[in-house]
Amino acid sequence: MAVAQVNTKGLKDYYHDFFPIGVAVNARSMQGEEAQLLLQEFNSVTPENAMKMEVIHPKEKIYHWKLADSIVAFAQKYHLQVRGHTLLWHQQAPNWIFVDDQGNPVNKETLLNRLKEHIYTVVGRYKGKIYAWDVVNEAVDDNPKNFLRSSKWIQIGGEEIIAKAFEYAHEADPEALLFYNDYNSERPEKRERIYRLLKQLKDAGVPIHGVGLQAHWSIFEPSAEELIQAIEQYASLGLQLHFTELDMSVYPWEKDSRRKRPGEDDALTPEKEQQQIDQYAKVFSIFRKYKSHITSVTFWNLSDRYSWLDYYPIRGRKNYPLLFDQQLERKKAYWKVVDF
Ligand code: HAH
Numbered sequence: 001m002a003v004a005q006v007n008t009k010g011l012k013d014y015y016h017d018f019f020p021i022g023v024a025v026n027a028r029s030m031q032g033e034e035a036q037l038l039l040q041e042f043n044s045v046t047p048e049n050a051m052k053m054e055v056i057h058p059k060e061k062i063y064h065w066k067l068a069d070s071i072v073a074f075a076q077k078y079h080l081q082v083r084g085h086t087l088l089w090h091q092q093a094p095n096w097i098f099v100d101d102q103g104n105p106v107n108k109e110t111l112l113n114r115l116k117e118h119i120y121t122v123v124g125r126y127k128g129k130i131y132a133w134d135v136v137n138e139a140v141d142d143n144p145k146n147f148l149r150s151s152k153w154i155q156i157g158g159e160e161i162i163a164k165a166f167e168y169a170h171e172a173d174p175e176a177l178l179f180y181n182d183y184n185s186e187r188p189e190k191r192e193r194i195y196r197l198l199k200q201l202k203d204a205g206v207p208i209h210g211v212g213l214q215a216h217w218s219i220f221e222p223s224a225e226e227l228i229q230a231i232e233q234y235a236s237l238g239l240q241l242h243f244t245e246l247d248m249s250v251y252p253w254e255k256d257s258r259r260k261r262p263g264e265d266d267a268l269t270p271e272k273e274q275q276q277i278d279q280y281a282k283v284f285s286i287f288r289k290y291k292s293h294i295t296s297v298t299f300w301n302l303s304d305r306y307s308w309l310d311y312y313p314i315r316g317r318k319n320y321p322l323l324f325d326q327q328l329e330r331k332k333a334y335w336k337v338v339d340f
Helices: 032-041 066-077 108-125 152-157 161-172 188-203 224-235 270-289 332-337
Strands: 021-025 044-047 081-089 132-137 177-182 210-213 216-218 240-249 294-299
Touching: 021 032, 044 066, 044 294, 066 081, 081 108, 081 161, 081 240, 081 294, 108 152, 108 161, 132 161, 152 161, 161 177, 161 188, 177 188, 177 240, 188 224, 210 224, 216 270, 224 240, 224 270, 240 270, 270 332
Parallel strands: 021 044, 021 294, 044 081, 081 132, 132 177, 177 210, 210 240, 216 240, 240 294
Antiparallel strands: none
């Protein structure tokens, strides 16, 4: 189905001399008025869920290609870049990969072989069509006392499974740019541990080309100093920086998920709206300043009509984290982001 294209300037045009501007996509974003907005404003896409292991490889011999293929075909048709997301992650991983026919944990060799088969198959299928992959997602633990998260991947495969994932991806598509991707990567304490992991990988000669900073931010963080320090520290390793999942929650960060409390107010107040405008203006001015290190900025969802933050961490609480409102209109924050 062809989508009517409009010829006014979009984010991608304002940022033409800086970096591509991407958006997370699902089936809805490739149809009707959402597709029109997407093509007007963005020149890069990341599948929100379609390439996660649980979705694309739910059983040992079964791959579900339909949605992933349709996203890649859509991108090719309209000349959008595609970032692949994601190959090794503790969430949305199918249980079969960790157990044998009897339900007992597999050994390390089996797990590595299964991971290799998965990566060869998925990366191989889109070779030349996906220019960058989030190879490993969120391996650093939230608890500052630990280094890496004690996921089933690490418990069975050992810490070296991280390097292996990069090696397999590089073998499957030697041209693809390979990223380590994580959240809260500007918080100084977590930043140090992410840096340590990246340095370890670089020093060991692992094929890693960039770091993905998810940028699930809010009107409360990061500060300008935190953002600048993070950019400079990661860039000092000679890695490219992608901001991979940008949104600007109007609520403070909460780690544990819960239901919305009765009476909990989730209206967008003028104060929150103004704080969001200021926060968006601030981070984009820093992005522009560091354009020599930043090679992509992607938003995690298209508009406030639908955001994963409507469900997480507080189920049923409306959030307003993006640059387009629920009617798909440009918000005031949009005009600040393109005003330079
Ligand atoms: C990201 N995690 C994931 O990378 C992305 O694949 C998903 O669609 C949304 C957000 C962020 C995150 C999380 O999922 C759970 C706790 C903290 C942070």
